[in-house]
Amino acid sequence: MIEIHEVSRTFAAPGGGEVKALDGVSLRIGQGELVAIVGASGSGKSTLLFTMGGLSAPTGGRVVLDGQAVYDLDQGGRAALRRDAIGFVFQTFNLVPYLTTLENVMLPAILAKRGRREAEAGAMRLLERLGLGDRRHHRPAQLSVGERQRAGIARSLVNDPGVILADEPTGNLDPESAGHVVALLRQLNEEGQTIVLVTHDADLAEQASRVVRLRAGRIIEDRPSMRKLAS
Amino acid sequence: MRTGTWLAFRELRARGGRALLAAALVAAAAALGCGLELVALGREEAANARIDGVGPALRVIPTGVSGTGLARLDLGPELLPAEAVGQVEAILGADLRELRARLVLQRVVSGRTVPVIGAPGVPPGVALLGAALAEALGHPRRVDLGGRAWPVQSVQEATGTAEDGAVVVALAEAQALVGRGGVNEVQVFLRAGAPPRAAVSRLQAATLQARVVPGARGAPADEEVQGALSKGRYLAQGVLAVLIALGLSVMAHLDAAERRAEVATLRAIGAGADTVWWTMVARSLAVGLAGGTAGAVSGLALSALMDQGSAPVSAATWTTMLLVAAGCALLGALAAGPVALAMARRDSVPWLQEG
Ligand SMILES: Nc1ncnc2c1ncn2[C@@H]1O[C@H](COP(=O)(O)OP(=O)(O)OP(=O)(O)O)[C@@H](O)[C@H]1O
Ligand SMILES: [Mg+2]
Numbered sequence: 145m146i147e148i149h150e151v152s153r154t155f156a157a158p159g160g161g162e163v164k165a166l167d168g169v170s171l172r173i174g175q176g177e178l179v180a181i182v183g184a185s186g187s188g189k190s191t192l193l194f195t196m197g198g199l200s201a202p203t204g205g206r207v208v209l210d211g212q213a214v215y216d217l218d219q220g221g222r223a224a225l226r227r228d229a230i231g232f233v234f235q236t237f238n239l240v241p242y243l244t245t246l247e248n249v250m251l252p253a254i255l256a257k258r259g260r261r262e263a264e265a266g267a268m269r270l271l272e273r274l275g276l277g278d279r280r281h282h283r284p285a286q287l288s289v290g291e292r293q294r295a296g297i298a299r300s301l302v303n304d305p306g307v308i309l310a311d312e313p314t315g316n317l318d319p320e321s322a323g324h325v326v327a328l329l330r331q332l333n334e335e336g337q338t339i340v341l342v343t344h345d346a347d348l349a350e351q352a353s354r355v356v357r358l359r360a361g362r363i364i365e366d367r368p369s370m371r372k373l374a375s
Numbered sequence: 376m377r378t379g380t381w382l383a384f385r386e387l388r389a390r391g392g393r394a395l396l397a398a399a400l401v402a403a404a405a406a407l408g409c410g411l412e413l414v415a416l417g418r419e420e421a422a423n424a425r426i427d428g429v430g431p432a433l434r435v436i437p438t439g440v441s442g443t444g445l446a447r448l449d450l451g452p453e454l455l456p457a458e459a460v461g462q463v464e465a466i467l468g469a470d471l472r473e474l475r476a477r478l479v480l481q482r483v484v485s486g487r488t489v490p491v492i493g494a495p496g497v498p499p500g501v502a503l504l505g506a507a508l509a510e511a512l513g514h515p516r517r518v519d520l521g522g523r524a525w526p527v528q529s530v531q532e533a534t535g536t537a538e539d540g541a542v543v544v545a546l547a548e549a550q551a552l553v554g555r556g557g558v559n560e561v562q563v564f565l566r567a568g569a570p571p572r573a574a575v576s577r578l579q580a581a582t583l584q585a586r587v588v589p590g591a592r593g594a595p596a597d598e599e600v601q602g603a604l605s606k607g608r609y610l611a612q613g614v615l616a617v618l619i620a621l622g623l624s625v626m627a628h629l630d631a632a633e634r635r636a637e638v639a640t641l642r643a644i645g646a647g648a649d650t651v652w653w654t655m656v657a658r659s660l661a662v663g664l665a666g667g668t669a670g671a672v673s674g675l676a677l678s679a680l681m682d683q684g685s686a687p688v689s690a691a692t693w694t695t696m697l698l699v700a701a702g703c704a705l706l707g708a709l710a711a712g713p714v715a716l717a718m719a720r721r722d723s724v725p726w727l728q729e730g
Contacts (some may be wrong), residue, residue: 240637
């Protein structure tokens with residue numbers, strides 16, 4: 145479902161010269177996988193995730209999502225692709241601060257012009273499921289961090305995307321909230337949701353089905369997780 | 376666009392503090408500008424009304440006659456083509472309030488060469504004297520003109536124009552004095568509110584076999600004052616508009632800096648660049664419109680305080696207020712437009728981590 149061919153990405157370094165954030169990365173991710181991308185800070189994990197998600201054009205190589213070459217699309221086409229086919233989850237939650245929890249979760253559906261009533265119904269279903277039904281009128285600042293991330297995950301799901309791309313979804317959470325989020329992601333994956341997540345957390349990574357390790361913009365390891373091997 | 380508008384208004388409702396401050400600034404500047412404009416407008420209207428009461432908005436005269444000749448009322452022997460009156464009526468249509476066709480001559484009256492005006496509506500056989508001429512002749516009971524004695528029916532009120540030195544008789548009698556029909560001046564009085572300048576250009580464009588001369592618009596001193604007022608007024612207006620634009624663009628820049636993470640998020644979850652752009656522009660436009668509207672209303676109140684003697688509220692007042700409000704909204708959009716465009720286009724991925 146996601147194919148990455150020889151993708152590289154260089155940034156102009158502020159002091160002159162350039163940084164190779166990705167250096168010839170190739171990766172195939174199939175339907176229903178839960179892939180953990182790990183690696184040291186600065187190894188290119190976020191860059192890879194955002195490149196996969198149509199947010200950041202590579203300087204070389206191709207990204208294909210469900211048969212569509214992502215960067216052959218123009219800006220508007222890629223925005224529509226992100227809206228309809230991809231769900232992003234961020235370390236910093238990235239909820240819109242002046243919208244309520246319900247409105248935040250509805251937002252991608254509203255952007256997809258799905259009609260307010262339908263958007264609201266879909267968002268409510270997700271909030272109930274994630275245990276946030278009674279928090280629907282809260283602003284993000286009035287939620288605990290764990291609740292914020294659950295709202296972020298609800299938002300990523302509202303348009304029923306083919307893949308969830310999560311950049312360190314537990315990075316700002318206390319262990320208990322992190323545990324909830326991990327359990328939730330696993331449950332979604334067991335229901336067939338494809339998920340790619342970036343993490344520093346070795347334990348979390350082993351909860352995935354597959355672990356991909358980056359170093360200096362290259363894949364140095366790509367293996368099934370311990371959990372996968374155990375089962 | 377609808378989603379953008381929705382987002383803009385949700386934000387204004389949730390954290391409108393700075394927007395309110397910006398709107399208040401816009402309102403204060405707009406009130407000053409609008410008030411000034413309304414005072415100037417009122418003065419202008421009052422002046423126009425006064426001028427219109429004294430004389431016609433414009434005159435149609437034979438092609439060979441000079442402007443100064445007209446002022447002195449010695450129009451000479453040339454006459455207007457017979458169809459001129461009908462043409463003027465047809466061209467001006469509903470803008471016409473009254474049309475006076477006159478014949479203006481130079482004749483010796485009681486030993487003095489003065490203008491003799493044949494005008495419609497004057498009873499036959501009598502003369503009406505201009506105030507200055509009556510004074511000069513020692514308020515006579517009758518005057519001699521064309522070998523006949525004419526009873527003086529009344530003395531005209533002084534107008535401060537050359538007509539004060541003239542004799543007015545019935546049009547047919549003036550025509551009998553020269554032995555031919557026709558007229559050599561058509562005075563045009565316009566309906567209240569009809570712009571004289573537009574009427575002049577419409578007549579001039581119509582290639583009449585005649586000259587169209589705008590009516591005198593007040594004494595030179597009045598014009599000088601009005602000119603100075605309008606120059607100062609446009610300068611003040613410009614300074615205030617710049618002030619409003621600056622205030623709104625400071626707000627737009629602060630907003631943009633503060634909303635980087637939000638913009639990055641919106642784009643990541645699939646908002647198009649147009650939606651992101653419009654979210655920011657709509658907010659600034661709304662602030663401009665709210666401030667401009669408040670300013671226009673306060674401006675009306677302010678103009679009444681600044682100038683008690685100005686003309687009453689008219690259609691032009693409402694137009695001015697509408698323009699002030701719309702102008703502020705436009706300034707809002709213009710102030711935010713470029714920043715919003717940069718925000719909607721720039722690579723926003725680095726801002727995602729600021730969320
Ligand atoms: N916008 C940018 N401009 C310049 N260099 C950048 C930019 N974004 C990333 N980089 C560089 O690219 C490299 C990879 O960055 P990336 O954010 O992908 O790392 P990461 O693996 O996600 O790290 P972390 O675990 O700390 O989030 C880093 O060396 C970083 O400094
Ligand atoms: Mg990262």
